[in-house]
Amino acid sequence: MATKHLPLALVFEPMRSRDLPQVLAIENACFENPWSKAGFALHLKKPKSYEHFYVARHKDTVVGYIVFNVLCEEGHILNIAVQPGYQRQGIGKYLLASALEIVREHEGQVVFLEVAISNLPAQYLYRQFGFRICGIRKHYYGHRKDAYLFRKGDTDAI
Ligand SMILES: CC(C)(COP(=O)(O)OP(=O)(O)OC[C@H]1O[C@@H](n2cnc3c(N)ncnc32)[C@H](O)[C@@H]1OP(=O)(O)O)[C@@H](O)C(=O)NCCC(=O)NCCS
Numbered sequence: 001m002a003t004k005h006l007p008l009a010l011v012f013e014p015m016r017s018r019d020l021p022q023v024l025a026i027e028n029a030c031f032e033n034p035w036s037k038a039g040f041a042l043h044l045k046k047p048k049s050y051e052h053f054y055v056a057r058h059k060d061t062v063v064g065y066i067v068f069n070v071l072c073e074e075g076h077i078l079n080i081a082v083q084p085g086y087q088r089q090g091i092g093k094y095l096l097a098s099a100l101e102i103v104r105e106h107e108g109q110v111v112f113l114e115v116a117i118s119n120l121p122a123q124y125l126y127r128q129f130g131f132r133i134c135g136i137r138k139h140y141y142g143h144r145k146d147a148y149l150f151r152k153g154d155t156d157a158i
Contacts, residue, residue: 006090008058012098015053015065017044022062023055030081033141043067052102056095058086066095068103075103075111075153080122092125100129100152110153117146126150 015023020040027034043053050071056064064082068075077099082091103111114137115122131150140147 006094008063008086008089008091010056010058010063010091010094012054012056012094015040015044015055017041019055019062019065020044023065026062026065026081026083027079029084035079052099054095054099054102056082056091056098064091064095066099068099070103070106070108073107073109075100075106075108077111077113092122093128096125096129108153110151113150114140114147115150116141117148123148123150126152 020037023040024034024037027040040053043051047053050069052066052068052070054066055062056066062083063086065080066077067079068077070076077096080092080095080099082095100111111131112134113126113131115126117136129152131152133148134151135149137147137149139145
């Protein structure tokens, strides 16, 4: 997936402890049930080799982030968000394309992710990258808030 026309100069790099306030502000702005500070801080303190926490940075500003695992040739996108004021500028595509590159570097053959059935913008993004629905996770985001399980790979290239 090409990410050619980004209007901002961005870098994609590992999340650092000092990014946490900006990351949490985005997380809280984007999600009804946001990850806690501890969810991010634990990784930053004791990173595991299969966990990947990355930010997209514009100068000193964190404009988005993505969290994913790669384990036993399987990638799993766990979180992705773009600061509301920076959405619809290609940053989501940039984050996902950059993460998939790392999954490939770690020999990932298939990638999964969950997305709320009501979250159409995110589903459009994933579909552009070739993700397709392969299941439903009942009550994944709480009572009656089901998620689709999306998959890319195995039979097609990631
Ligand atoms: C989903 C999200 C990460 C996309 O980030 P973004 O930087 O706005 O995305 P991009 O500008 O790269 O757009 C990529 C594609 O996503 C889709 N998309 C993004 N926002 C959309 C919207 N509001 N309505 C419809 N489609 C949308 C489009 O297909 C778009 O491609 P296009 O511009 O060629 O039409 C962002 O909307 C976000 O942070 N949402 C809140 C958090 C969230 O829902 N995360 C996903 C959890 S599963």
